[in-house]
Amino acid sequence: MTSFSNNPINTSVILQSGGEGCSCGGSGSNSSPPSYVYALGKVEWRFPKQSVEKEFAQATGRTETSGQTDREAVYTVLTQRQNRYLVRQMCWVLTIEGLATYILAPRDPADLDLLVEAVRPAPSPADVDIIIGMRGPIAPPELCNGLMLPIVVFDQIYSFDRNMLIGSIPCPENIEAERFTHAAEELFDRIMQMADNAGATDEHRALNYLAVRYHAIYAKAAEAYGQSCALTGVEVRPSSLSSTRKIVAVIFSYTNRNTDFTEKFFVRVDVTEEFPFLVTKLSPYYDR
Structure with a gap:
């Protein structure tokens, strides 16, 4: 099991600083009400720094991706168990109407798999990802290659396409x-x-x-x-x-x-x- 210390985003700190507020005792004057998110958009991945991008390229070279599109190759690399460390190092972003809106962090490290599943080897304009979680503070510029967006610690991601939803x-x-x-x-x-x-x-x-x-x-x-x-x-x-x-x-x-x-x-x-x-x-x- 991956520990939070290996994850570039420390979710416990996020929740204390911008989520549920601090319940440390005392008067509680610094506590703030939770800010929840139930958003519809698309999950995308970014390289937070050049070294991660280079490491990803090396991992791709070690993986059999012959005949695959770029998107299929990314999906293949990320779903390999030996490459899970890359999933932890990458920056995950929710875009809404084409605009980067949130940086995503799982409350439970096991939910990194939900981010990988949202990559989709064959994306479609009708793809939709639902993010349910808690909004934290604005990310520092070094977290995601200068991208300063609110961090959302998510508890659930549902990935589907519009046709699948309507058909159900x-x-x-x-x-x-x-x-x-x-x-x-x-x-x-x-x-x-x-x-x-x-x-x-x-x-x-x-x-x-x-x-x-x-x-x-x-x-x-x-x-x-x-x-x-x-x-x-x-x-x-x-x-x-x-x-x-x-x-x-x-x-x-x-x-x-x-x-x-x-x-x-x-x-x-x-x-x-x-x-x-x-x-x-x-x-x-x-x-x-």
């Missing part, structure tokens, strides 16, 4: 499969492309959770499109049910293209802790 959603019996697929793809893409959705606010964490875990929003979108309605708004508000827990209402607005009449539907999500969960199912929403 049960199609309602009253909707044609092709129409449902197109509607689901459009809704998923709109959530992914929402401005500044880095998966760090309660609103974006709730939206990203629903995008990958709650099938009903896709069925409702397909139904609305079939009734000549357009998705005209996605809004997240604090729920009136919030008291000791943080609960948000995610509201989807559909406007009829012929009559301009707008119907709203909402779902409540609990975002108090690291893993969001559903509180109430999708139902009609009425402005008060």
Whole structure:
């Protein structure tokens, strides 16, 4: 088992300095509330320094990669057990909409395998990686070749492509499969492309959770499109049910293209802790 001392990123220090805060006793005036992340993007790797890049090149030369593309060769090298030290030395970054957003570090060293699996020997523009974890401080410039981004200590990574996600959603019996697929793809893409959705606010964490875990929003979108309605708004508000827990209402607005009449539907999500969960199912929403 790899120890944290061998990992360039010390996750225990990160969590104390920028994650859950310090619980060292005393007044606790220096403690800060945890900052959770539930982000959708793509995991990429970088060389933190030239010596690591040269070592990787030597490891590639020792590995059988004949006939492979560059990406396939990288995957082959990283999945070799004898090259696991390289996985620990490399810098892992989550990009969102093409922009480097977070530097990633596993809470458990065994989860380095999740990073390797996200490399993909044959990448596709539809590839998606979900990062669930805790946001820490900004990385120092020497950590990742000058890249100064927030460090996220992750507990889970799910890697899939958009077609796989949409294909796993049960199609309602009253909707044609092709129409449902197109509607689901459009809704998923709109959530992914929402401005500044880095998966760090309660609103974006709730939206990203629903995008990958709650099938009903896709069925409702397909139904609305079939009734000549357009998705005209996605809004997240604090729920009136919030008291000791943080609960948000995610509201989807559909406007009829012929009559301009707008119907709203909402779902409540609990975002108090690291893993969001559903509180109430999708139902009609009425402005008060």
